[in-house]
Amino acid sequence: MKNFNLNALIRPNVLEMAPYSSARDEFEGEANIFLDANENSIGSSTIEGDYNRYPDPRQTPLRNELAKIKGIHPDQIFFGNGSDEAIDLIFRAFCIPKVDRVLILPPTYGMYKVQANINETPVDEILLNSDYSLPVDRIKNEIKPNTKIIFICSPNNPTGNLMAKADVFELLNWFNGIVVVDEAYIDFAPQGSSFAQEINNYPNLMVMQTFSKAWGLAGLRLGMAYAQKQMIDILCKIKYPYNVNLLTQEKAMEAVLNPAKKDEMVAELLSQRTWLKQQLATIKTVSKIYPTDANFFLVKIDNATEIYKTLIDKGIVVRNRSNVALCDSSLRITVGTEEENKKLIEELLLITK
Numbered sequence: 001m002k003n004f005n006l007n008a009l010i011r012p013n014v015l016e017m018a019p020y021s022s023a024r025d026e027f028e029g030e031a032n033i034f035l036d037a038n039e040n041s042i043g044s045s046t047i048e049g050d051y052n053r054y055p056d057p058r059q060t061p062l063r064n065e066l067a068k069i070k071g072i073h074p075d076q077i078f079f080g081n082g083s084d085e086a087i088d089l090i091f092r093a094f095c096i097p098k099v100d101r102v103l104i105l106p107p108t109y110g111m112y113k114v115q116a117n118i119n120e121t122p123v124d125e126i127l128l129n130s131d132y133s134l135p136v137d138r139i140k141n142e143i144k145p146n147t148k149i150i151f152i153c154s155p156n157n158p159t160g161n162l163m164a165k166a167d168v169f170e171l172l173n174w175f176n177g178i179v180v181v182d183e184a185y186i187d188f189a190p191q192g193s194s195f196a197q198e199i200n201n202y203p204n205l206m207v208m209q210t211f212s213k214a215w216g217l218a219g220l221r222l223g224m225a226y227a228q229k230q231m232i233d234i235l236c237k238i239k240y241p242y243n244v245n246l247l248t249q250e251k252a253m254e255a256v257l258n259p260a261k262k263d264e265m266v267a268e269l270l271s272q273r274t275w276l277k278q279q280l281a282t283i284k285t286v287s288k289i290y291p292t293d294a295n296f297f298l299v300k301i302d303n304a305t306e307i308y309k310t311l312i313d314k315g316i317v318v319r320n321r322s323n324v325a326l327c328d329s330s331l332r333i334t335v336g337t338e339e340e341n342k343k344l345i346e347e348l349l350l351i352t353k
């Protein structure tokens with residue numbers, strides 16, 4: 001990170017282009033007659049609600065409120081249509097197709113590779129260590145020139161573990177490209193696990209979080225990237241002008257103004273996680289329940305694929321990860337409600353008896 005130069009990482013076309021300037025970008029101040037954006041001035045075709053106006057392209061009130069909760073500056077927050085949008089945009093901002101590379105660390109979240117493929121970005125893969133920790137030495141030895149981004153998922157999907165902070169710091173200090181730390185599940189991990197506060201210390205760090213998990217708002221599609229302003233400005237420059245819709249902004253604001261509800265749900269899910277772990281341990285064919293800091297378990301079980309299919313016949317869907325590197329015969333099981341977890345265990349006991 002010693003020689004970090006953000007402008008040198010940005011694709012030249014992105015650096016040089018002028019962004020689209022929307023009607024709502026250009027107007028600032030007080031007005032009550034809006035004839036600037038070719039909206040329907042009368043109203044909306046819904047039974048109730050007014051959606052005829054374009055949403056705030058910068059999501060300013062929401063950014064201000066979230067910044068307070070996260071202890072960072074509003075200018076350090078990017079909102080996307082899910083964090084999947086932020087993942088896509090960093091390829092478009094930084095990776096010249098067919099030239100620049102990214103490094104991913106399987107087993108991990110599948111969208112990094114999918115977005116790389118869509119953006120014609122070559123992907124290098126270095127497997128995590130067998131205990132799912134970061135292979136820091138192998139990364140340092142095997143990384144290729146032109147690697148612009150390293151994706152670290154912590155807690156990692158599908159394994160559930162947090163990455164050791166010291167390992168992430170080592171990579172942040174060593175790498176002159178961008179280190180993305182995807183913290184989609186961070187609210188289920190112990191306090192102090194997040195790297196969000198570190199963005200002020202590391203200009204090469206981008207932290208991603210989402211409203212899809214702990215906040216219970218997957219249907220709204222709202223994800224965040226946190227980084228120093230210069231990096232956030234680049235994502236904002238290339239995003240769709242109105243990428244976060246009005247309903248999403250309103251409902252997310254409702255949630256952010258009352259974070260206690262999220263905290264209560266997290267507490268309940270964590271207590272269910274403990275219960276589920278105890279119960280899974282009683283199933284004879286379960287050989288390993290991997291430690292988790294997320295709202296799911298990776299579970300090694302005999303005949304995982306058969307169990308997966310039988311559970312589907314009973315109306316229970318889990319994720320079969322058996323074909324994923326280092327996840328031999330393993331299922332990824334989300335912590336459900338008390339009732340759902342009981343039903344799952346009941347069925348697993350019957351199937352494996």
Ligand SMILES: Cc1ncc(COP(=O)(O)O)c(C=O)c1O
Nearest residue numbers: 082083084109157184210212223
């Ligand atoms: C690690 C990780 N990152 C990101 C996402 C996607 O989040 P979003 O719903 O905000 O696009 C997921 C969803 O499963 C995930 O597991």
